[in-house]
Amino acid sequence: MSERKEIRIAGLGGQGVVLAGALLGEAAVKQDLYAAGSNSYGAQARGGGARADLVLDVKEIDFPHVEKPDLLVAMSQGAYDTYAPGVAEGAMVLFDSGLVTPSAPHDRFGADVTALSLNELGNRQVANVIWVGLIVGATGWWDAEVAAQAMAEFVPERFLELNKKALALGLDMGRAWGEA
Amino acid sequence: MPLSTVNNPVQAGRRYLSGNDAAAEGAIAAGCRFYGGYPITPSSEIMEYMSRELEARGGAFLQMEDEIASISSVVGASWTGAKAMTATSGPGVSLMQECLGYAAFTETPVVVVDVQRAGPCTGQATKVGAGDIMAVKWGSHGDYQVVALSPWSVQEMFSLTVEAFNLSERLRVPAFLLAEEATGHLRERVDMPETVEVYNRDYVPGEPPFGTDDPAGIPSMPSFGDGEKLMVTGSTHDRFGFRKTEGPAFHDALVRRLSNKVLSRKNEICRHEGYHLDDAELVVVAYGFTARSALSAVRAARQAGIKAGLLRLITIWPFDNELISRVAGGIKGFLVPEMNLGQVDGLVRAYAGSTPVRSLTQVNGSTISPASILAALKEMC
Numbered sequence: 001m002s003e004r005k006e007i008r009i010a011g012l013g014g015q016g017v018v019l020a021g022a023l024l025g026e027a028a029v030k031q032d033l034y035a036a037g038s039n040s041y042g043a044q045a046r047g048g049g050a051r052a053d054l055v056l057d058v059k060e061i062d063f064p065h066v067e068k069p070d071l072l073v074a075m076s077q078g079a080y081d082t083y084a085p086g087v088a089e090g091a092m093v094l095f096d097s098g099l100v101t102p103s104a105p106h107d108r109f110g111a112d113v114t115a116l117s118l119n120e121l122g123n124r125q126v127a128n129v130i131w132v133g134l135i136v137g138a139t140g141w142w143d144a145e146v147a148a149q150a151m152a153e154f155v156p157e158r159f160l161e162l163n164k165k166a167l168a169l170g171l172d173m174g175r176a177w178g179e180a
Numbered sequence: 181m182p183l184s185t186v187n188n189p190v191q192a193g194r195r196y197l198s199g200n201d202a203a204a205e206g207a208i209a210a211g212c213r214f215y216g217g218y219p220i221t222p223s224s225e226i227m228e229y230m231s232r233e234l235e236a237r238g239g240a241f242l243q244m245e246d247e248i249a250s251i252s253s254v255v256g257a258s259w260t261g262a263k264a265m266t267a268t269s270g271p272g273v274s275l276m277q278e279c280l281g282y283a284a285f286t287e288t289p290v291v292v293v294d295v296q297r298a299g300p301c302t303g304q305a306t307k308v309g310a311g312d313i314m315a316v317k318w319g320s321h322g323d324y325q326v327v328a329l330s331p332w333s334v335q336e337m338f339s340l341t342v343e344a345f346n347l348s349e350r351l352r353v354p355a356f357l358l359a360e361e362a363t364g365h366l367r368e369r370v371d372m373p374e375t376v377e378v379y380n381r382d383y384v385p386g387e388p389p390f391g392t393d394d395p396a397g398i399p400s401m402p403s404f405g406d407g408e409k410l411m412v413t414g415s416t417h418d419r420f421g422f423r424k425t426e427g428p429a430f431h432d433a434l435v436r437r438l439s440n441k442v443l444s445r446k447n448e449i450c451r452h453e454g455y456h457l458d459d460a461e462l463v464v465v466a467y468g469f470t471a472r473s474a475l476s477a478v479r480a481a482r483q484a485g486i487k488a489g490l491l492r493l494i495t496i497w498p499f500d501n502e503l504i505s506r507v508a509g510g511i512k513g514f515l516v517p518e519m520n521l522g523q524v525d526g527l528v529r530a531y532a533g534s535t536p537v538r539s540l541t542q543v544n545g546s547t548i549s550p551a552s553i554l555a556a557l558k559e560m561c
Contacts, residue, residue, distance in 0.1 A: 022196075022367065025196050025367055026196045028196075028369075029194060029195065029196040029369045030194075032194070033369075034368075034369050035196060035367075035368065035369050036366060036367070036368045036369075037196075037366070037367040037368070038362070038365065038366055038367070039365070041222070041306050041361075041365055061368075062472050062475040062476040062479065062550075063472050063473050063475070063476035063549075063550050064366055064368065064472060065362075065547060067549070067551075
């Protein structure tokens with residue numbers, strides 16, 4: 001990563017959007033990047049639409065809010081419909097293909113992450129960590145090892161193994177996307 | 181007692197931290213040992229942090245029944261010798277005004293973190309605003325001074341909270357951290373220092389607690405329990421705290437001293453930052469979160485060939501009028517973007533002389549974008 005990147009992760013309250021954003025911000029700071037994160041705040045964070053925005057840069061960040069995402073992760077149809085039209089030119093748009101029907105043909109990076117989480121790992125709660133892996137793998141903006149360290153700090157000990165598997169699952173898929 | 185360097189009691193090093201958590205850590209680093217508060221969006225995380233941490237660090241935490249009781253508890257705690265604070269938002273600031281006047285008149289160090297939201301009244305509880313600029317200065321009746329500092333980053337949510345405590349302790353005045361929702365809830369990289377500079381209030385045994393011969397002096401401050409004959413009253417009082425409501429000259433001198441102890445030290449208190457000011461023709465005067473939008477806009481303006489600069493006010497109160505007058509000389513205009521209807525704009529106008537001043541206001545509960553500021557700069561060319 002060499003210049004400012006804007007990231008928006010959006011979905012529904014309860015999908016772990018805010019945690020995913022915080023984890024990625026923490027990982028960025030651990031690898032000496034500048035990071036600034038803002039979340040949707042208020043009633044919508046408790047059941048309605050949820051959003052985690054993150055700005056990354058190699059230098060100090062002046063305006064810390066996301067205006068035109070270089071990366072959008074849409075975990076719900078509402079999030080896709082609201083935010084996909086506003087992404088930057090050439091942005092990468094990732095979506096949960098079980099929950100989102102994309103309207104733009106270039107949005108080809110879809111994976112049924114919720115079903116994957118449930119079927120492969122037996123727990124739908126770790127879908128957001130699969131997403132973290134996908135994002136890290138697809139963009140190459142984070143060091144995967146550092147992301148794993150950050151994740152370990154966020155996750156209770158008894159769920160660590162499960163989350164490691166989720167992260168690895170996402171990383172493998174994301175890397176394949178990154179090369180596509 | 182001057183500034184002393186102490187080990188920072190919170191985790192040092194590079195961290196990813198929210199603004200409200202950083203303010204709470206700044207308070208702990210400054211030596212805060214009492215928090216009395218009532219939760220209010222968007223400041224509540226500060227209270228939550230203090231409820232978890234303060235007692236473990238030898239302090240006391242009290243959830244009060246409302247903001248009036250909160251600030252009263254803080255004033256009381258300060259007189260026991262504790263560095264004391266509360267955190268709130270606009271509606272809480274309104275309720276605290278009577279006791280803030282009491283703190284000012286009794287020369288009680290207190291720190292109030294105001295994480296501003298869109299007002300007036302209950303307004304938009306979860307949305308950003310910066311409408312409390314005048315309220316924190318003029319909200320209580322009579323003439324008095326406060327200190328108000330305006331952070332633009334999570335780093336400054338920490339460092340300016342420490343500074344608010346230091347100025348409050350040194351000057352014996354209420355000090356505000358005048359933050360905004362967008363900074364309180366921002367998570368950002370912070371380089372947490374190993375040590376911090378703290379000021380502990382001056383106390384000379386036997387010295388009168390409420391007066392000096394210096395018309396801008398700051399008296400020694402004893403605490404209850406120090407063995408002094410100590411009385412604290414919100415009525416006019418002599419230098420030993422006895423009510424003295426007769427004598428117009430006496431009251432006049434007291435009120436003037438309370439103002440002058442702050443205003444005569446403006447050069448030591450007031451801080452600002454300049455960006456691209458050397459050859460600037462248009463200067464954006466901004467503070468708090470909006471200064472970050474302004475810096476981004478100024479950089480974009482420079483790329484478009486516009487000689488723009490940013491004057492960022494870190495200290496809002498006392499207001500650095502000489503700074504505005506100084507910068508006004510030789511420029512073509514000021515632009516003052518604010519998340520209120522022009523509260524600092526009026527101050528800039530008052531000291532800008534013949535330099536034109538343009539106000540850019542936004543009170544819709546969202547932050548001012550760099551594009552809005554850039555567009556205004558282009559119109560001024």
